Each structure stands twice: as structure tokens, then as C-alpha cells.
Amino acid sequence: MAASAPVSDPGHTGTDARARTGNLALRLASAAVLAPLALGTAFVGGWAFALFWTLAAVAVFWEWTALVADRRYRLLVFSGAGAVAAAGLLADRGRMVAAALVLALGALAAAVFAPRGRRLWILGGVGYAGSMLLTPMILRSDPAYGFFAILFLFVVVWTTDVLGYVGGRACGGPRLAPAISPNKTWAGAASGTLGAMAVTAIGVHVLGGFDIPALVTLALVLSIAAQLGDLMESRIKRQFGAKDASRLIPGHGGVMDRLDGFWAAALTGCLIGLARGGLDAAARGLLVW
Numbered sequence: 001m002a003a004s005a006p007v008s009d010p011g012h013t014g015t016d017a018r019a020r021t022g023n024l025a026l027r028l029a030s031a032a033v034l035a036p037l038a039l040g041t042a043f044v045g046g047w048a049f050a051l052f053w054t055l056a057a058v059a060v061f062w063e064w065t066a067l068v069a070d071r072r073y074r075l076l077v078f079s080g081a082g083a084v085a086a087a088g089l090l091a092d093r094g095r096m097v098a099a100a101l102v103l104a105l106g107a108l109a110a111a112v113f114a115p116r117g118r119r120l121w122i123l124g125g126v127g128y129a130g131s132m133l134l135t136p137m138i139l140r141s142d143p144a145y146g147f148f149a150i151l152f153l154f155v156v157v158w159t160t161d162v163l164g165y166v167g168g169r170a171c172g173g174p175r176l177a178p179a180i181s182p183n184k185t186w187a188g189a190a191s192g193t194l195g196a197m198a199v200t201a202i203g204v205h206v207l208g209g210f211d212i213p214a215l216v217t218l219a220l221v222l223s224i225a226a227q228l229g230d231l232m233e234s235r236i237k238r239q240f241g242a243k244d245a246s247r248l249i250p251g252h253g254g255v256m257d258r259l260d261g262f263w264a265a266a267l268t269g270c271l272i273g274l275a276r277g278g279l280d281a282a283a284r285g286l287l288v289w
Contacts, residue, residue: 030249034258035158042140042150047092049140054088057133059255063245064125067237069118080110080126087130091137096279099137103130132263135270142283149283152200152215153222153269157262159199160192160223167191181234184227193223214289218272222265229264233257 041052058081065077083106087099107126114122136153140146168188176184200219204210233256237245245254269286277285 042147045140050088050092053133053136054085056255057084057129060132061125061129063254063256067240067242067245068121069115073113076110076113079113080106084129084133088133091134096138131267135266138270139283142281145283145287149286153265155199156196156219156222157226157265159196160226163195164188164192177231180231189227196223211289222269225268226261226265229260233260
């Protein structure tokens with residue numbers, strides 16, 4: 001795609017290049033803080049993991065509300081965010097069903113306070129934030145395989161994201177969904193998915209004890225889910241005329257912008273794990289074939 005600035009305006013091009021460089025530095029700095037924090041709380045588990053994902057889910061609901069309605073609807077924000085926080089406390093105590101019920105009640109309460117014409121969006125926002133919270137909590141609650149399940153999700157999503165960006169920039173080619181996210185290409189999507197499968201195969205081989213073909217196939221499924229989650233959030237932002245969900249994370253935009261792919265991959269992985277291992281062994285159901 002041709003540059004938007006005229007060829008005769010080198011100053012503007014230089015400014016754009018400096019802005020991109022500065023934004024990349026911010027992204028790297030933010031990632032250097034957030035990635036170890038996410039991995040560390042996943043390793044420790046317990047209240048630290050619950051607090052991390054509760055805060056992330058509350059932030060997601062706050063961003064969602066600002067995007068589809070207005071933060072001035074304080075009762076709407078408090079009821080939805082309060083339900084997410086309460087669900088996080090219950091989930092930390094192992095009461096996943098009660099947490100889901102609290103989220104459902106909170107969604108109904110938030111919808112009551114929402115502006116007319118936005119109530120379904122608010123219901124969806126509580127569900128989005130709630131699933132962002134509960135799916136990693138359910139997987140991590142498995143004492144034997146919980147950490148490995150979260151690590152697997154991180155590896156797939158992060159590899160898909162990084163190699164998708166690199167592959168897309170290097171190869172270019174046809175756009176994946178130009179009406180929704182014009183910068184994404186089929187080459188980038190394929191690079192991210194194949195990279196996630198390759199890294200999974202290497203990691204499983206090094207760890208041993210897991211079925212390599214099964215987990216590589218899972219990496220394929222979860223990578224596609226992550227990219228669909230990214231496209232879904234882009235579609236929602238485009239619907240409401242926003243570039244980023246917020247500016248909470250320097251260089252990255254909002255929490256929604258960073259977790260859209262993880263949300264979709266975690267939801268998909270959790271559903272697979274629940275179907276095969278039940279509520280008490282969802283991580284085992286996901287990883288052991």
C-alpha cells in the first residue's frame with residue numbers, strides 16, 4: 001500500500017518514522033513489565049493469579065462500557081465491575097458456579113442502568129469480562145496441569161501475535177479482513193499459526209510426557225481462535241469509531257487490545273478442557289490426550 005504522505009514531504013515521513021519508533025519502544029517496555037507479571041502470577045497461582053485476572057477483567061469491563069455507552073453511567077459501571085470483582089473473589093475460593101451466577105446477576109443489573117439501545121451491548125460486556133476472568137481461573141485451578149495450560153495458552157497467543165506481525169510485514173500480500181482490520185494479511189495469519197504450531201511442537205518435545213500431534217493440532221485451533229478474537233474486537237471498535245479501547249497500557253492501547261486474542265483462545269481451550277475433564281480437571285482435559 002502506498003504511503004499516505006506525499007513523496008515531496010520528507011519531514012512528515014521522518015516524523016511518522018520517529019512516531020513508529022517511539023511507539024515500538026513503548027510497546028516493548030510495556031511488554032517487558034506485563035509478560036513477566038502474567039507468567040509470574042500464573043506460576044504462583046492462588047490469590048496473586050486471581051487478583052491479576054480480576055483487575056484485568058474489571059479494566060476490560062470499564063473499557064467496554066466507555067466504548068459502547070458512557071462512563072458517566074456510574075451505576076452501570078459499578079454494578080458490572082462489582083459483579084466481576086465479586087466473581088473473582090468466589091473463583092479464588094473455588095466456587096466457580098457461584099461466580100458465574102454472580103456475573104449473570106451483575107449483567108442483568110448493569111443492563112437495567114444502561115442507556116436504551118445499549119442494553120444488549122452491556123450484557124455482552126459483562127459476559128466478555130466475566131469469561132476473561134473465569135476461563136483462566138478454571139484452567140489454573142487444576143493443581144497438576146493448571147500452570148502448564150496457562151503457559152500453553154500464552155505461548156500460542158504470543159507466538160501467533162509476534163510472528164503474525166513479522167510475517168505480515170515481511171510478506172505483505174492480500175488482506176485478511178480489509179473492512180475490519182486493514183493491516184492484517186493472510187500471510188501474517190498463516191505465519192502466526194504455523195509459528196505457534198512449530199513452537200508448541202518444540203516445547204512439547206522438550207518437556208516430554210504429552211501427545212505432540214494432539215497439542216500441535218490444539219495450537220492450530222487456539223491460534224485461529226486468537227486471531228478471530230482479535231478481529232472481533234477490531235469489528236466492535238470500528239462499530240463505535242474507536243482506534244483503541246483505552247490508553248491504559250502505553251504503546252498498546254487498552255487491556256482489551258492486549259487480551260482479545262487470549263480471551264478467545266482461553267475460552268476455546270477452557271470449553272475443550274471442560275468437555276473432556278470436567279470442572280475439576282479442565283486443564284488436564286485440555287492437555288492430556
